[in-house]
Structures are given as C-alpha cells and as structure tokens.
Amino acid sequence: MTVAKLEPATTLAELQETKPDRVTIVVLSGDMDRVMAAFIIATGAAAMGMQVTMFFTFWGLNVIRRQGTASAAKDWLRRLFGVLNKGGAQGLPLSRFHFLGVGTRMMKRVMRTSKMPAIPELLSMAQDLGVQFIACTTTMGLMGISKDTLIDGVDQLAGVSTYLAEARQGSVNLFI
Amino acid sequence: MIQADVKLDTLGYFCPMPIIMTSKKIKELTTGQVLEVLSDDEGIKKDMPAWCQTTGHEMVGLEEEANGAKPIYKAYVKKTK
Numbered sequence: 001m002t003v004a005k006l007e008p009a010t011t012l013a014e015l016q017e018t019k020p021d022r023v024t025i026v027v028l029s030g031d032m033d034r035v036m037a038a039f040i041i042a043t044g045a046a047a048m049g050m051q052v053t054m055f056f057t058f059w060g061l062n063v064i065r066r067q068g069t070a071s072a073a074k075d076w077l078r079r080l081f082g083v084l085n086k087g088g089a090q091g092l093p094l095s096r097f098h099f100l101g102v103g104t105r106m107m108k109r110v111m112r113t114s115k116m117p118a119i120p121e122l123l124s125m126a127q128d129l130g131v132q133f134i135a136c137t138t139t140m141g142l143m144g145i146s147k148d149t150l151i152d153g154v155d156q157l158a159g160v161s162t163y164l165a166e167a168r169q170g171s172v173n174l175f176i
Numbered sequence: 177m178i179q180a181d182v183k184l185d186t187l188g189y190f191c192p193m194p195i196i197m198t199s200k201k202i203k204e205l206t207t208g209q210v211l212e213v214l215s216d217d218e219g220i221k222k223d224m225p226a227w228c229q230t231t232g233h234e235m236v237g238l239e240e241e242a243n244g245a246k247p248i249y250k251a252y253v254k255k256t257k
Contacts, residue, residue, distance in 0.1 A: 003177075003239050003240070003241055004239065004240045040191065040192050043192050043196055044191070044192040044195055044196070046199075047192065047195045047196045047198070047199035047227070048195070048199070048226075048227055048230040048231055049199075049230060049231045050230070114188075114190060115188050115189050115190070115193070116190055116193075117193070125196065129196070129199075
C-alpha cells in the first residue's frame with residue numbers, strides 16, 4: 001500500500017481572492033439534468049456555509065409543485081395547458097434523450113446505482129441545509145398554479161424585485 | 177500518518193455528497209478534533225481544501241492510497257470553531 005502526501009494549499013490561490021457568501025440561482029428550466037445541476041450547486045454552497053436562494057420560475061416551478069396537481073385556472077386554454085404541464089420533482093424529463101420517458105428512467109436507474117441522489121432527495125437536502133425557495137408569482141398566475149399546490153417549505157412567493165434585491169448582494173448569481 | 181478523532185466514509189458517493197456529509201459530520205465534533213473523510217471521488221482533492229477555505233476549518237492533510245484503478249483519498253479536517 002502506497003500512501004502519497006498531497007499538498008492542498010497550492011491549488012487555492014484563485015479561490016482565496018473571492019470569498020462569496022451569498023448565492024442566488026434562478027431555476028427557469030424544468031429539465032431534470034439542469035435542475036440537478038442547480039441543486040448540486042445550491043446544496044454544495046449551503047454546505048460551504050453560504051446563504052443560498054433559489055428562485056423558481058416558468059418550467060422551473062414544476063420542481064416545487066406537488067406531484068400530479070392540476071391547474072386551478074377556470075379558462076379552458078390554461079386548463080389544457082395544466083393537463084400537459086404536470087408538476088412534481090420526480091416527474092422531470094431529461095433535456096436530451098428523454099425518449100418518451102424511457103431515457104429518463106434509464107438515467108434515474110444509473111443515478112440510483114451510482115448512489116447519486118435523485119431530484120426529490122436533492123430538494124429535501126437543500127431544504128435541510130437551509131436553502132431558501134422562492135416561487136415566482138407571475139408564473140403561478142400565468143399557469144393557474146395556486147399556493148396550496150406547491151410543496152411545503154416554499155419560503156416566499158415573490159417577483160423580480162425580490163430576486164434582484166437578493167442578487168445584488170450575491171457574489172454568485174446563476175441562471176439555469 | 178495523521179491521527180483522526182472521527183472517521184467519515186463517503187466511498188461510492190459523487191459530488192456534492194462528500195462535502196455535504198462532511199458539513200453535517202463536522203457539527204458533531206468538538207473544536208480541535210480532526211475528522212478523516214474517506215472518498216473515492218477524485219474531485220475531493222480540490223473540493224475539500226476549497227470547502228475548508230470557505231468555512232474556515234483547517235485542512236490538515238490529504239492522502240492518496242493506491243487501490244487498483246480507483247484511488248482512495250483521505251482528507252483530514254480539523255474543526256476550528
């Protein structure tokens with residue numbers, strides 16, 4: 001058995017320059033792969049002691065909707081849209097190779113066998129680590145998504161000003 | 177060899193799990209104790225120093241153990257606060 005000593009300090013010069021302590025992530029996408037990246041960054045940042053806010057908008061709002069909840073809209077156009085646009089963190093499709101769900105199921109299996117947490121696990125992990133969730137009220141209005149069809153633990157329902165107020169204090173602001 | 181007070185096994189887990197498990201585990205230690213984190217994710221070589229840099233805990237050492245195709249890394253973190 002060989003044991004090699006590695007020097008950690010030498011690679012840190014770049015990192016020492018900036019010490020971000022506030023992170024904001026806009027989650028516009030409802031694709032599983034992109035949402036996964038968003039949660040990995042969010043949980044990683046929270047584990048590093050940073051304050052993290054995730055702002056869920058448009059397709060991203062599906063991540064924090066309860067599984068299988070219907071649109072509360074009254075008009076037929078938005079109702080139809082609600083039928084097509086299902087919510088729920090475990091039902092997100094891959095951005096590529098979804099193949100009517102077959103590809104996504106295969107990816108989920110690969111993730112499971114690699115001990116990689118799935119989106120619902122990443123989501124609850126983020127909540128445990130104190131990541132703030134904001135739901136975009138504009139999208140909720142557009143798509144007829146009511147407050148009670150969102151998951152528990154959504155901290156705020158808000159709009160662009162709230163996001164910007166957070167983001168201007170952030171040193172890492174991402175749009176996914 | 178660095179003497180560790182507490183060990184954490186993250187073998188088989190990819191990023192961000194080792195860091196998240198470390199951040200949870202370090203809370204159970206008392207100041208001055210050393211945590212040994214076992215990982216086979218190569219990213220740990222850079223991620224653990226970066227995590228220490230940001231959180232203020234002290235990276236006291238990093239060892240690489242040959243283990244066939246996939247080396248095992250041992251990161252030693254001293255709780256500073």
